[in-house]
Amino acid sequence: MSDVIVAESLEKRFDDVVAVDRIDFAVREGEIFGFLGPNGAGKTTTMKMIQCVSPKTAGTLRVFGMDVSTRPRQIKQHLGVVPQENNLDPDFTAYQNLTIYARYFGIPRKTAEERAEELLDFMQLREKSDVLIDKLSGGMKRRLIIARALVNDPELLILDEPTIGLDPQARHLIWEKLKEIQAQGNTQVMTTHYLDEAARLCDRLVIMDHGKILVEGSPGSLISEYAGTDIVEADSTPQVMACLDAIGASYDAVGDVVQVFTGRPHDVVRALMESCSHEKVLARPATLEDVFLKLTGRTLRE
Numbered sequence: 001m002s003d004v005i006v007a008e009s010l011e012k013r014f015d016d017v018v019a020v021d022r023i024d025f026a027v028r029e030g031e032i033f034g035f036l037g038p039n040g041a042g043k044t045t046t047m048k049m050i051q052c053v054s055p056k057t058a059g060t061l062r063v064f065g066m067d068v069s070t071r072p073r074q075i076k077q078h079l080g081v082v083p084q085e086n087n088l089d090p091d092f093t094a095y096q097n098l099t100i101y102a103r104y105f106g107i108p109r110k111t112a113e114e115r116a117e118e119l120l121d122f123m124q125l126r127e128k129s130d131v132l133i134d135k136l137s138g139g140m141k142r143r144l145i146i147a148r149a150l151v152n153d154p155e156l157l158i159l160d161e162p163t164i165g166l167d168p169q170a171r172h173l174i175w176e177k178l179k180e181i182q183a184q185g186n187t188q189v190m191t192t193h194y195l196d197e198a199a200r201l202c203d204r205l206v207i208m209d210h211g212k213i214l215v216e217g218s219p220g221s222l223i224s225e226y227a228g229t230d231i232v233e234a235d236s237t238p239q240v241m242a243c244l245d246a247i248g249a250s251y252d253a254v255g256d257v258v259q260v261f262t263g264r265p266h267d268v269v270r271a272l273m274e275s276c277s278h279e280k281v282l283a284r285p286a287t288l289e290d291v292f293l294k295l296t297g298r299t300l301r302e
């Protein structure tokens with residue numbers, strides 16, 4: 001499988017602010033690759049450099065083997081972009097938003113009309129074809145923006161927070177569609193704050209913080225490497241800590257709670273229940289949030 005994007009020591013500075021700090025990553029053909037991290041981590045800035053709309057200040061960045069600095073026009077022909085904000089044209093219908101966008105790519109009118117109809121069907125927006133943008137729900141607008149990004153039949157789709165602010169049902173429908181698009185051979189790069197979205201969609205991801213990449217891998221491998229398979233949480237009382245010390249379980253204190261990262265949650269829970277039965281004890285699967293917490297000592301939304 002070849003690499004669609006390769007970044008080496010990629011940097012973006014805004015005067016004194018180093019938004020992206022010499023990062024390396026490679027996105028493989030056909031995968032969904034995620035950038036996960038808190039606000040200000042540098043995710044959107046990285047996406048903008050890939051889209052050739054924000055010049056890098058150092059390092060190299062190649063998309064489809066082409067340098068973003070010298071061949072932006074050729075690269076853009078292969079991209080579909082789903083921006084974080086809703087930038088549909090409110091003066092036009094759903095259908096017109098697609099056909100007018102197709103003009104930017106020089107797609108002939110008849111082909112554009114056929115493509116618009118196909119995409120409205122695919123995104124389950126057929127009955128909204130003649131509706132103005134203001135009359136669409138948040139989920140419909142996001143689906144239309146994804147449809148618009150597919151107008152030029154791109155090999156690479158770039159999605160900045162594709163489901164931000166949507167309810168669970170609307171998010172699930174978009175996840176389903178993105179998986180279908182991937183199954184058609186498309187590569188996708190996305191940023192997200194949502195851990196469940198990253199875990200569900202991404203084949204591989206990087207976790208970013210302060211412009212740097214902290215770790216890279218599949219969601220499952222990152223969780224098992226950095227957070228174990230399960231986590232047992234209990235109140236951080238002297239009895240709980242004495243019990244954990246007695247069974248040789250290592251733990252981290254997070255606020256009023258201790259966390260034990262373990263592959264044997266039942267054994268830890270049993271020991272805690274036997275010696276401190278009055279304490280609150282909870283066992284749960286480890287998540288990407290735990291990986292971030294383990295790496296930085298902070299939660300993603302602090």
Ligand SMILES: Nc1ncnc2c1ncn2[C@@H]1O[C@H](COP(=O)(O)OP(=O)(O)OP(=O)(O)O)[C@@H](O)[C@H]1O
Pocket residue numbers: 014017018019020037038039040041042043044045046
């Ligand atoms: N045009 C700009 N001028 C100056 N600083 C900027 C500009 N764009 C981004 N930054 C700074 O670069 C850093 C990274 O911002 P970026 O938007 O890439 O983060 P992010 O991870 O995408 O965050 P969010 O999840 O909020 O979109 C931040 O410190 C931000 O303030």
